[in-house]
Amino acid sequence: MALTKAEIAEHLFEKAGINKTDAKDLVESFFEKVRTTLEEGEQVKLSGFGNFELREKQSRPGRNPKTGEDIPISARRVVTFRPGQKLKARVEVGTAQLIEKEK
Amino acid sequence: MNGQLLFYLGEKMTKSELIEALAEKYPNLPIKDVELGVKSIIDNMAETLAAGERIEIRGFGSFSLHYRAPRVGRNPKTGESVNLEAKYVPHFKPGKELRERVDFPQS
Numbered sequence: 001m002a003l004t005k006a007e008i009a010e011h012l013f014e015k016a017g018i019n020k021t022d023a024k025d026l027v028e029s030f031f032e033k034v035r036t037t038l039e040e041g042e043q044v045k046l047s048g049f050g051n052f053e054l055r056e057k058q059s060r061p062g063r064n065p066k067t068g069e070d071i072p073i074s075a076r077r078v079v080t081f082r083p084g085q086k087l088k089a090r091v092e093v094g095t096a097q098l099i100e101k102e103k
Numbered sequence: 104m105n106g107q108l109l110f111y112l113g114e115k116m117t118k119s120e121l122i123e124a125l126a127e128k129y130p131n132l133p134i135k136d137v138e139l140g141v142k143s144i145i146d147n148m149a150e151t152l153a154a155g156e157r158i159e160i161r162g163f164g165s166f167s168l169h170y171r172a173p174r175v176g177r178n179p180k181t182g183e184s185v186n187l188e189a190k191y192v193p194h195f196k197p198g199k200e201l202r203e204r205v206d207f208p209q210s
Binding site: 039048051 | 114115116117118121124125128129132136137139140141143144145146147148149150151152153154155156157158159160161162163165166168188189190191192193194195197200201202204205206207
């Protein structure tokens, strides 16, 4: 089961004691603020988690794989996520058992 | 000086700036709650990934783990080989809405 906005809000209510309405609003606004910031061309740095960065890609020749027709791929701006050291370390430690099981 | 260009090239929003922006949006919420809230959201996400689970935020994107096979690496300073264990690394795939909003307007 994946973590969703509803569960994050529930967690805020249970662990941080923020009432359910505020918790739901706060979770929604948190992700919306990250989106708006990126949309405005500003990167987002969340210490303890990672950085959302922007990359600009130049246009390049592309092709429709079905028809073989040449279609240029236009210049675009994309978002990439770089996990921070702390998150990478937490994931490595936390998933060590999963790795053991796979051996 | 082109302020717009400078802003575009290097500006980064930090966690504390994000907290300030949200606090302004919710003047009725104590700033302590906003601060605790943002920190809890981030911690909840990190904890989920550390437990080997996925995160799915509609319109934003999903976080999952990618497997990295064990390999023999090299210490760049000494040239000595080092055995690197298999591991999982966090991966983010932006959702459709985020991708479209971040991209340049398409004609």
